[in-house]
Amino acid sequence: MFRPILRTPLPLRGALLPRSPILLLHNTYVTTSIVPPTVPIPAFLVDEPPHPQIITTDIPGLQSRKAITKLEQVFDTRSLNMICDYENSVGNYLSDVDGNVGSLEVGVGYAQIASIPLGYNNPALMYTATSPEMASTLINRPALGNFPPHTWSTILTTGILSVAPHGLNQVFTGMSGSDANETAYKAAFMFYRRISRGEDVDFSSQDLTSCMNNQSPGSPELSILSFKKAFHGRLFATLSTTRSKPIHKVDIPAFDWPQASFPALKYPLDSHVEENRKEEDRCLAEIESILTTWKNPIAACVVEPIQSEGGDNHATPYFFQALRQITKKHGVLLIVDEVQTGVGATGKFWAHDHWDLQTPPDMVTFAKKAQTAGYYFGNPLLRPNRPYRQFNTWMGDPARALLFRTIIEEIKKNDLVTKAAQTGGYLYSLLESLARKYPEEIQNLRGKGQGTFIAWDSPRRDEFLRTMKFAGVNIGGSGEHAVRLRPMLIFGERHVRAIDQVLSGEIKAR
Amino acid sequence: MFRPILRTPLPLRGALLPRSPILLLHNTYVTTSIVPPTVPIPAFLVDEPPHPQIITTDIPGLQSRKAITKLEQVFDTRSLNMICDYENSVGNYLSDVDGNVGSLEVGVGYAQIASIPLGYNNPALMYTATSPEMASTLINRPALGNFPPHTWSTILTTGILSVAPHGLNQVFTGMSGSDANETAYKAAFMFYRRISRGEDVDFSSQDLTSCMNNQSPGSPELSILSFKKAFHGRLFATLSTTRSKPIHKVDIPAFDWPQASFPALKYPLDSHVEENRKEEDRCLAEIESILTTWKNPIAACVVEPIQSEGGDNHATPYFFQALRQITKKHGVLLIVDEVQTGVGATGKFWAHDHWDLQTPPDMVTFAKKAQTAGYYFGNPLLRPNRPYRQFNTWMGDPARALLFRTIIEEIKKNDLVTKAAQTGGYLYSLLESLARKYPEEIQNLRGKGQGTFIAWDSPRRDEFLRTMKFAGVNIGGSGEHAVRLRPMLIFGERHVRAIDQVLSGEIKAR
The missing domain is CATH 3.90.1150.10 (Aspartate Aminotransferase, domain 1)
Structure with missing residues (x-):
């Protein structure tokens, strides 16, 4: 069965491996x-x-x-x-x-x-991809913030917003998971400063001049709290919250933002209830300590329902309920990153539906299986106080939004x-x-x-x-x-x- | 002709304005x-x-x-x-x-x-948008870094790379102008550290541990130099190089990166040759001073051929030739941001083709009219030393790359x-x-x-x-x-x- 080793341009050769995975499992089962x-x-x-x-x-x-x-x-x-x-x-x-x-x-x-x-x-996706609406959307790509197509409101309400997480009814659309998280962070920072200034208080002239030099107070020293082993993307702010592997982060300048321990649960869960509760309480205490003592104010805490790139680390609803309470208590926004967990694979449409939260997360980000991306929110104050603050050329992609709508329809139709x-x-x-x-x-x-x-x-x-x-x-x-x-x-x-x-x-x- | 003022939900009312723009120009011409x-x-x-x-x-x-x-x-x-x-x-x-x-x-x-x-x-775009290849690409969206379609090499060479700027023959594809610039900055930082370490020297253990805490040396304090009034995007690193308007920047944390003056030329150019040369020399001296005295090392300088969001500010080929020389002399990469200037509108396919550079820019970024996005480069060392360093889920969008290919074909066919x-x-x-x-x-x-x-x-x-x-x-x-x-x-x-x-x-x- 084993053949001599030959040099090939690529390292994997099936013939050098056991032909049946059973060999890995020691004996026939x-x-x-x-x-x-x-x-x-x-x-x-x-x-x-x-x-x-x-x-x-x-x-x-x-x-x-x-x-x-x-x-x-x-x-x-x-x-x-x-x-x-x-x-x-x-x-x-x-x-x-x-x-x-x-x-x-x-x-x-x-x-x-x-x-x-x-x-x-x-x-079903093929049907949508070959529709006249898709063709028009592809070749007449709109700058959504300035020139939305007349169908945009319907595309949103019958698509992306038809599956908005409980308690959230707005969306800012983007292009990828990283983009969704970065724009959610921007929304969090603008919200934080709006609340600190007083809701209707205008920017100071010092804000407006200092930001042009990348200096505070206009470019404020605010933070996002994330978790050890988290993955939230690879652009500069998201990478500053990503803590998965050195190879993702090394050599890239980062914001000096804090990280907290994510629970390391023992399995099977049934046999380690007490230890696991203790571990989650330890993490919660650490989070609260960081929120109250970190050198700069923390505008938001971002968390994955299941840490995916970091090794599939789970926590219990108890942990997330407490996290929601602590963040609320300290006026810190909670951003749930559902880029990998969202759209059904956990047995709920959104993984955080498993938590039975009393207060919804402030923002929920999505991408991947949605084929489009963005963040959901509910609080009207998360729309910035002025236009053109949360803005870019394309602001998402109606072609992908059409695909997500069909994905949602197929999920419902087939009860997926x-x-x-x-x-x-x-x-x-x-x-x-x-x-x-x-x-x-x-x-x-x-x-x-x-x-x-x-x-x-x-x-x-x-x-x-x-x-x-x-x-x-x-x-x-x-x-x-x-x-x-x-x-x-x-x-x-x-x-x-x-x-x-x-x-x-x-x-x-x- | 003028009707009484009525309150409407939106401020603009045609009837309140002169019916012909000629009225603005004082008299009939x-x-x-x-x-x-x-x-x-x-x-x-x-x-x-x-x-x-x-x-x-x-x-x-x-x-x-x-x-x-x-x-x-x-x-x-x-x-x-x-x-x-x-x-x-x-x-x-x-x-x-x-x-x-x-x-x-x-x-x-x-x-x-x-x-x-x-x-x-x-x-022509409609033809491409309704092709079987487009439909397949839309509904089977690949993670290009792991699972490219068998057509990807051809799509690149007959499309995006067929118009690669002179001296550049590689591309890293992305999703938007901001994404293109942010990934170009990442490439610049990885390149800078690779050269400082020695080309084949591995990361130190201190690099690998400190980056997980967002601290140097692993998360190095390096900079990108940009210009006053520049616009390079609105994600966190690109926004740190954007200096267009306070409303774009205020309340968002920024990297403490430097900015240099961009020439403020006087018009008509023919009548101000001497003054304008002096102004460009002043800016060049300022750039060189920043490159040699800024508190942290500068990995790259990013510049628009024509500052677009900042008011359509031009500089002469002399300025850009000198900028290329200065950056080269100080080992600083030159990134030309052609997101708005690229793809033909300046009368050359790339605006920097007007400069007659002896050495090409190190990277050229594109988006907008290309419908897809990314950065071109030529130096093989700009591919990071390891896989998965410049990586993300989708790494661009073949559907949009197909459209760019058709755009290029139409431009050539019609000599646009x-x-x-x-x-x-x-x-x-x-x-x-x-x-x-x-x-x-x-x-x-x-x-x-x-x-x-x-x-x-x-x-x-x-x-x-x-x-x-x-x-x-x-x-x-x-x-x-x-x-x-x-x-x-x-x-x-x-x-x-x-x-x-x-x-x-x-x-x-x-």
């Missing part, structure tokens, strides 16, 4: 007896391959390697995973130019870094949030039973009741991911040791079974 | 005898209205006001200009929901803040850069002759030989703009007193004549 939910398969998934199908020995294969060599001349390909054939991809299955039609997209890094909600070549909860429950049960059998391989399993937002730690994480990849199952890692599942909303029971069958060696991709 | 170039009208412009046509008394009209009231509930409309009917707009003419089909787009603020190159409902130079020359001559007649109304006319990138100062600027608007000619202002023309690339001789006829009162929009 029998497909578990967990009963899957009976969920009908949406019609548009009937064209999917029956299971992962990989025909090349190497990934990337020969054609991909040729294409990479060509692309490398003009585009950095070092982070490249495969050269995709999107026209021949379908549903949960991504194809490459080597004819591998069966890469089942399960984890992050995959499904386009968790940004594809309805699968490849979804017919409920299905994500059901599929996630089934997947979690399966993994829980595997974790009992192989406690060394599957540690700290997390995401119970959080839809398909499931992760675990593995001492041989990278080996496991590679092996799965060569078996036609794309799963990504995060943090140091986490295996992170982040499938699409159309990932269902039969896909869970396909993974189970790959793990057990019952089916082989090749 | 005869259409000038400047001979227009004989440029054939592109076929796709035959459907344009013959001249501006405004049918409502108020702008915005009744239907627009109703739509604004509705939109205001969910979207800040204070910067709104009109509610557009893009489906019924054509070429240079923008329609609104009140049936005003003849707003001739001439100035910035208009043409979607100078971001529409080929006119509304351009048939040459035409912009010709039309601009004709327009400039017309304005020059008007300026001789009305020296009080048209001051500091600038943009000679710069295509349609023309501006002047007017003591009654806002009144002039309003009057033109009610005559069906959309022109915007910039800075304190500037009237700024920024038409599309398909703005031709007959549109110049229409303006001339509106100015002279020969034709009336109503």
Whole structure:
């Protein structure tokens, strides 16, 4: 089975790896007896391959390697995973130019870094993408702040705002997750200064002159509080709140903003209730201490419902409820970054719906699966006191807003949030039973009741991911040791079974 | 002709203004005898209205006001200009929901803040927008850094890179002008630190730990030098280099970065050669002084070829040649921000082509008329030493890159850069002759030989703009007193004549 090592232009060679992931799990296991939910398969998934199908020995294969060599001349390909054939991809299955039609997209890094909600070549999205409205929007791209199309109000109310988080009814639209967070931070700073000045008090002449020199008071020394291991983007202010990995941050100037500990819970949660409560209380005390003692005023605290890039770190509703109370008490805005958690995958449309907050977050940011981006808010004072303060040329993208509207319609029509909860429950049960059998391989399993937002730690994480990849199952890692599942909303029971069958060696991709 | 003042929800009422802009120019002038170039009208412009046509008394009209009231509930409309009917707009003419089909787009603020190159409902763009490739790209949006489509290399080389500025052959793609500049700044900082460390020297452990706390040396105290009155965007780092107006900057924390004077030239240039040279030398000396004495090292200097938001301020090739020499001498990268000046309107594809530089800029950023965005570069060391340092989820937008490719093809096919130079020359001559007649109304006319990138100062600027608007000619202002023309690339001789006829009162929009 093992062939001699050959030098190839790219490091991964399937032939050098165990042919079945079962080898990673030490011995054969029998497909578990967990009963899957009976969920009908949406019609548009009937064209999917029956299971992962990989025909090349190497990934990337020969054609991909040729294409990479060509692309490398003009585009950095070092982070490249495969050269995709999107026209021949379908549903949960991504194809490459080597004819591998069966890469089942399960984890992050995959499904386009968790940004594809309805699968490849979804017919409803195709219908929208080929509509006259889409064509007009693409070729007559408006500067939304000055010249919105007459359809903009309807696009917003029937689309983006139809799924506004509870208590929020306004949106500022943007282009990407980083953009959404950066503009939310700007809104927070303008709000903070408005409140400090007095709601109707105008800028001082000192404000107006000093800001032109980037000096306070016009350019105020205010902060955003974020959490250790957080990820909020890679532009300068968002990167100052990102604390995921040094490689994301090194060499880039940053604002001197504070960070607090995010709870490090122990698993299984049921067996560590008391310890975990203590850990969350420790973090909450730390947060309150920073809010009251940090050298500069803190305008907002930004938090992910589940820290995704940082290793899939969860906290309980108790923690978030207390965080909301503390921020409110100290007049600090709470920004919930739902760029990765939003749009259904946790089994609720917004992950923070799990928290049962008494007071909603002040802003909720979104991107990725929404295909468009922005921040929701409710307090009218978060609209700046003057026009042209929160403004830019395009202010979002109506073409993507049209796609999000169709995504929302499809989610509702096919009840995909409920299905994500059901599929996630089934997947979690399966993994829980595997974790009992192989406690060394599957540690700290997390995401119970959080839809398909499931992760675990593995001492041989990278080996496991590679092996799965060569078996036609794309799963990504995060943090140091986490295996992170982040499938699409159309990932269902039969896909869970396909993974189970790959793990057990019952089916082989090749 | 004048009707009594009525309170309306919006301040502008056409009836309260002079019905013909001629009234602003004090007396009737005869259409000038400047001979227009004989440029054939592109076929796709035959459907344009013959001249501006405004049918409502108020702008915005009744239907627009109703739509604004509705939109205001969910979207800040204070910067709104009109509610557009893009489906019924054509070429240079923008329609609104009140049936005003003849707003001739001439100035910035208009043409979607100078971001529409080929006119509304351009048939070539429509062809691309309705292609199967566009549909696939829209509904299967790739994470380009990980999973590029197999067509990406070709899309880049036949599109974005086919017009790469002289000496540059690589591109990092982004989403907007701000995004392009911010990522260029990141590239500059990583480059600076790479050179200081030694090209192959790895990060120190102190770098890696300190950056996680946003502290130096990992988060280094480095600067970007920009110019007074510059505009480079509104995210946090770009806003730190933007120095246009206090309302853009106030209340937002900023990096403590330096600014230098941009030449304030006197017009007409021919009559002030010596003074202007002295002014440019003064600015150059100031720049060199800042580069050598600023408290923190300066990684890059960013400059617009023509400061656009700041009032259309020009400098001569001499200034830019010297700026390139000085930055090179001090090991500081030169970033040319062509977000507004790029893609043909100055009569060259890139405005900096006018400078005849011996050494190209290190990076050139683009957006707006390109519909996509990013920065060009040539030095391979500007690709960071490791993958995932310059990275984000989408890394640009292939759908918009497809549109840029078609824009480039149409520009070449119709020779639109040459035409912009010709039309601009004709327009400039017309304005020059008007300026001789009305020296009080048209001051500091600038943009000679710069295509349609023309501006002047007017003591009654806002009144002039309003009057033109009610005559069906959309022109915007910039800075304190500037009237700024920024038409599309398909703005031709007959549109110049229409303006001339509106100015002279020969034709009336109503």
